[in-house]
Amino acid sequence: MTDWLNTLLQGVLLGGLYTLFATGLSLAFGVMRLVNIAHGDLIVLAAYVALVAVETLHLPVLAAAAVVILVMAAGGYVLQRGLLTHTVGRGILSPLLVTFGLSIILQNLMLEIFSADSRGLQAGALETASVSLGGDITVGALPLMIMGTAIAVIVLLQLLFTRTTLGRAFRATSDDGETAQLMGIDTKQVYALAMALAMAVVAVAGVYTAIRTSFDPLGGPNRLLFAFEAVIIGGLGSLWGTLAGGIILGVSQAIGFRLDPGWGTLSSHLAFLAVLVVRPNGLFPRTRDR
Amino acid sequence: MSLLSVRGLTAFYGDSQALFGIDMEIAAGETVAIIGSNGAGKSTFLRSICGLLAPPADSIHLNGRPIAGLPANQIARAGIALVPEGRRLFPSLSVEENIGLGGYGGRSGPWTLKRVYDMFPDLYIRRSHAATKLSGGQQQMVAIGRALMANPDLLLCDEISLGLAPRVVKDIYRSIDSIIGEGTSVVVVEQDIAQALRVADRFYCFQEGRVSLGGRPGEVSMATISGAYFGV
Numbered sequence: 001m002t003d004w005l006n007t008l009l010q011g012v013l014l015g016g017l018y019t020l021f022a023t024g025l026s027l028a029f030g031v032m033r034l035v036n037i038a039h040g041d042l043i044v045l046a047a048y049v050a051l052v053a054v055e056t057l058h059l060p061v062l063a064a065a066a067v068v069i070l071v072m073a074a075g076g077y078v079l080q081r082g083l084l085t086h087t088v089g090r091g092i093l094s095p096l097l098v099t100f101g102l103s104i105i106l107q108n109l110m111l112e113i114f115s116a117d118s119r120g121l122q123a124g125a126l127e128t129a130s131v132s133l134g135g136d137i138t139v140g141a142l143p144l145m146i147m148g149t150a151i152a153v154i155v156l157l158q159l160l161f162t163r164t165t166l167g168r169a170f171r172a173t174s175d176d177g178e179t180a181q182l183m184g185i186d187t188k189q190v191y192a193l194a195m196a197l198a199m200a201v202v203a204v205a206g207v208y209t210a211i212r213t214s215f216d217p218l219g220g221p222n223r224l225l226f227a228f229e230a231v232i233i234g235g236l237g238s239l240w241g242t243l244a245g246g247i248i249l250g251v252s253q254a255i256g257f258r259l260d261p262g263w264g265t266l267s268s269h270l271a272f273l274a275v276l277v278v279r280p281n282g283l284f285p286r287t288r289d290r
Numbered sequence: 291m292s293l294l295s296v297r298g299l300t301a302f303y304g305d306s307q308a309l310f311g312i313d314m315e316i317a318a319g320e321t322v323a324i325i326g327s328n329g330a331g332k333s334t335f336l337r338s339i340c341g342l343l344a345p346p347a348d349s350i351h352l353n354g355r356p357i358a359g360l361p362a363n364q365i366a367r368a369g370i371a372l373v374p375e376g377r378r379l380f381p382s383l384s385v386e387e388n389i390g391l392g393g394y395g396g397r398s399g400p401w402t403l404k405r406v407y408d409m410f411p412d413l414y415i416r417r418s419h420a421a422t423k424l425s426g427g428q429q430q431m432v433a434i435g436r437a438l439m440a441n442p443d444l445l446l447c448d449e450i451s452l453g454l455a456p457r458v459v460k461d462i463y464r465s466i467d468s469i470i471g472e473g474t475s476v477v478v479v480e481q482d483i484a485q486a487l488r489v490a491d492r493f494y495c496f497q498e499g500r501v502s503l504g505g506r507p508g509e510v511s512m513a514t515i516s517g518a519y520f521g522v
Contacts, residue, residue, distance in 0.1 A: 175383070182362060183391050183436070185394055
């Protein structure tokens, strides 16, 4: 019984990482209607940036995380202004193709620079520390921290979207870019800021990926898949739904893994398919009349 | 000096030409009606002024400054606000957020959220509702309030009476009267000729992308106006 409770808890906390994978994707789609195929590769890139910051620049992990966030956010801004802006308003296919190309370029660049070896970031005591919740139930400090971060990121994004002028500009631009321009909103700038924000979340996901798992240059598409699944389970446009989606993936993976170590990943994909069959629009769809 | 000066404005949708050299002068504080049937180019004209379509270089000046070719958001900040055809409210924003976003450009002037609510008390009651859940007339009020929040020098109103009950149209036009009373220059584009001519100092009649007639409402007979309107 306690074993199963432990399994469930671990699954829920694993969902925090999947939520972080998915939030940046959800943000870019929500504001820009951009399906970013390179999203997973950007997470891996962020993990490598973290690795360089810690191993080459000898920064402490927390300072390295701050550097990764800044670097990725700036990169996101430049990526949008320099490249993706040309795909805006050209239908759904052109951003898909451009980010697909970007994905291949990123994978090969990372292969070239970092080799195909699997890497991981040493975070010292944090990796093995655990918190006892009474009885025989213990959870890892790191997974708990990841889940806390995921919830904090969602709360902050919700506040940004509902309470700030920039957030309202995001929503207005997403609703109707042309009319947003009539309000004096520079929609290209809004898109670039949204991409910077999405990449900041990607950076957080990347740092945790680096610490929690081993990663290699070709691991992006797998993370993209989990991000997609979490977003779609939760319902497009719903940040809390994304959290629910992440947790469902995490729990089903943990249960599957417990039944048979080979079933872990498979069972989360099966859970995704099951949700898709029952609720094609996800659990918390936010359909907008547009 | 004119507030808005338009010289030889043309507009194209792909290969088809929608405007064939429009000239127009609007003085500060003046109210101008643009009338004409469907497809005469009225909305195209407004969209060109706002920067949503690409106008020829040097064809449009605002306060003597060339604005043709500027992106729409900069033209908005320069002092032109549009109440777009079909209102185009932001569905995921509340009434108050929609109106407030009109002030995004940060221009100062007489219009504040409070002044807009004073003019449209119904909107204050429904300020936290989703904007697109309101009645048609109230949605039109939100669209007007949103445009006023930009404190524009020139307010462009595209078909603001379309699809509304006559009583509601009256209310809407009463608000236009008080906006004109503030000294804001207003352009009303209408198919409802009587309503438009009542508020306007001058009018232009568009037909097939050209100005077919211009003048002052009192000085031109209805017969002449109908002739220019229908092209008979």
